[in-house]
Structure formats: C-alpha cells, structure tokens
C-alpha cells in the first residue's frame with residue numbers, strides 16, 4: 001500500500017514520527033493548516049521517485065521544497081536561498097547528512 005505520493009505506508013509512518021521539523025531549515029511543523037510556513041511536505045532527498053525508503057523520504061517545509069525543486073541536493077545547499085536561511089550541510093537533519101555522505105541508491 002502506498003499513499004498518494006507513492007510512498008509506502010510504513011515509510012510514511014516512520015518519517016512522520018521522525019521528521020517533526022523541516023529536515024533542511026529546522027522549522028517546527030504545526031498541525032494547523034492555517035500557517036503555510038509550518039506545513040510539512042513530502043520530499044525525496046535525492047530526486048528519484050523510485051527511491052522510496054526512509055533514507056530518501058523526508059518531510060520539509062513548503063518553502064524549502066519549492067526552493068529545492070529538482071536541484072541536486074549538494075547544488076541546492078550552495079544556493080542563495082540556503083545562504084540566506086543559514087542552511088548548511090552541518091545543520092541539516094541526520095537523514096540529509098547521511099544522504100550527502102552516502103547517497104541512497106536503488107537496491108538490486
């Protein structure tokens with residue numbers, strides 16, 4: 001079973017429990033849908049929708065998601081958006097740091 005983003009249910013449950021803050025900028029998510037800034041969105045850390053495991057699926061805020069778009073993670077981390085927000089490889093969440101060091105790959 002997968003949710004409407006193609007993410008397996010067990011992965012969704014795990015990630016929802018793990019990522020209580022944006023994995024990039026660290027904004028704390030709120031359950032109130034009123035504030036767009038604190039609304040979580042589904043993110044593929046490495047931009048490959050086939051990589052659907054907990055090492056590549058994360059929750060980030062809408063503004064980080066919109067800024068990152070289809071850019072490769074390491075390139076995006078050099079962007080003006082990240083510079084302005086103080087987002088660096090050292091302050092992103094553990095799952096993102098792990099993906100920088102050892103990018104998730106398709107398992108054969």
Ligand SMILES: [Zn+2]
Nearest residue numbers: 022025061064
């Ligand atoms: Zn963010």
